[in-house]
Amino acid sequence: MISAVMDRPNDRYLASSEVSSFGERVLADIDASINLIRDFDLDKGVKLSREAAMAAQRVSLQVTEFEQSVNIAKDGPWGRRLAKYKQQIAQAVELRMSTADRELSEALPTKPISILGKKGGKGVAKLSAPPDEALVRRATAILVFIEHLRPCATQSGYGSTRAKTLEKLNNRLDQYIEDVLYAARTGEGGDPALAQQYLDIAAGFIAHTRDDKTAEIVRRRAAAAIAA
Template sequence: MAAVAADKLLMVRKLVETVPDAALRNLELALAGTAGALAAVRDLVENETTARYVRNSVLAPIVPLCAARDTEQTSFPPRTLRLLWAALRAQVPEQVAEAAARCNPWDLEEGPPEVFDELCAIAVKGLRAQTEDGFKALDAICDVDELASCLELAAIVRTALPMLQEWVSKMSEARAAAARLAYNDACAIRQDAGPLLFEILAAHLPDGWRILRVISAVMDRPDDKFWASSEVSVFGERVLADIARNIAIIESFDPAKGKAEGRKVAAAAHRISQLIAEFEQSVKLTRDGVWGRRIAKYKQDVAEIVEERMNSAERELLEALPLRPISILGGKKGKGVPKLTTEPDELQTRRLTAVLVFIAEIRGCAMQSGYGASRAKVLEKLNSRLDQYIEDILHVVRTGEGGDQGLARIYVDLAAGYIAYSRDQKTAEIVRRRAAAAMAAAA
């Protein structure tokens, strides 16, 4: 196979340099073991992967800031890392080469090499001086002063990162003291650097809101009045805004969208539960405090909204598994038996499934959030209705009395699917086995 032309290889190199890290890893896996013309492309990808490993190790404190984040959070365009690294390679190639040489498991086991922080310090000077072309290029895409301020804290962040998971998993007096020391060191660099330190550390957490634990430890778990008026109030406000957004998701629950919608809304309920628990753990809430009042209101709102959504399940069940009165005199008050005149309505099936999925998947947060008892009552009603419906429709499957046997088989399978959500999969399998036995007996 002919080799790739030099000009085309240059184009490929430029493309490889700009692809996101995840895409680069996929390329590396796809090209592993290739030969011939693609071997040159494979080498380009492998070299870029190695270069990025070095770059991301040196600039580790700011790497998660160079990604898509909420607009209120400190962030920089993804290409910031590439341009910053190119500027450093142009200005101090020897130190970049030293960082690459020291960027191996043996050196990193002893802690980050000093050259990593030296390069960050050089970047700070270059960004602020704006005399080198490489650093000037960054001024066109981001706030270079803010970027420099983040890099000023690189050494402190790098020291804190190995301890961060311990700080947010189980805080102790010793860990709180280490967090306070990091905060004081940041404020020694610049008096207002404390909040920025928390911002950077939060970016390194899978759940950024857990930074509340660190802030709480540094501030010795302040009350909401003090925290809400402090320079770090923004972190509490973000959590409160997140709670409000997720309440809105539950309010807009549209069962017609089906199972995925039920899971999405249940996930919102779980997130609200987590956020409120985190807030109550980190902040000493007071009844008349601005945050205390808002949390109390949110708890009440979410309980009411979730209960309203759960209470719609019985109505949706009747629409999806329609009944006809046992007698004309019974009317709507009559218990009713399966109405087997038409095939199941696809929309009603989707709606009921969404509601049942929602009820099933909020199990883990229901008691903690104050609607556990309501959930139990709703499930009790649903299961009672489903149990009776299943018995009635199995009778139709066995005997043909009371409706069309073919439709009865379809509806019993639907009912089994529903009871898997309202009770469990084992019960659903029992229903299906009984249906199979009834069909065999009727054959």
């Protein structure tokens, strides 16, 4: 509205005018959103992680509208802050995404294929203890966060990182699911009852990294393996 009335004013003028509070409120909200993304606790579950992803979406819209409404100078009072925030949110989001593979591996534990297995290798599914609910909750939370970044990731500069993260997560899930299906079908490598539990969890995870259709396919394959 201000832009329409003033014919896209520059940020130097607006920042020193009587309507400067409008821009300051938007910038303060962006700053708060970045802090939420940086600090949200995975232990608190999907509600907070979804809120963090929604905050990232909101920042993307706010930055776009700000740049369309105001003639932003790179060295202007708002231009400098906006550039800093764009960099900070990309860094915050990418840092959170970088933890996803570790969270997934802890929720779906594996063991070395042999004593000669290379350190850091994914190994095969470890089916000797029930799933840890706290670890599953953490993994689900980060996957939900990544899932809900889809509408804003490309525009905000972290679309490539998100795509690579999802590719890595899906490769891990695919291998894990095949391992556990084998155990469920043959009884080799672990308790079939535990295999069923872990397959259900993996299906839930893949609903976030791919889609519900893929998750349903995993569940059907799990049911068939258990019945075999």
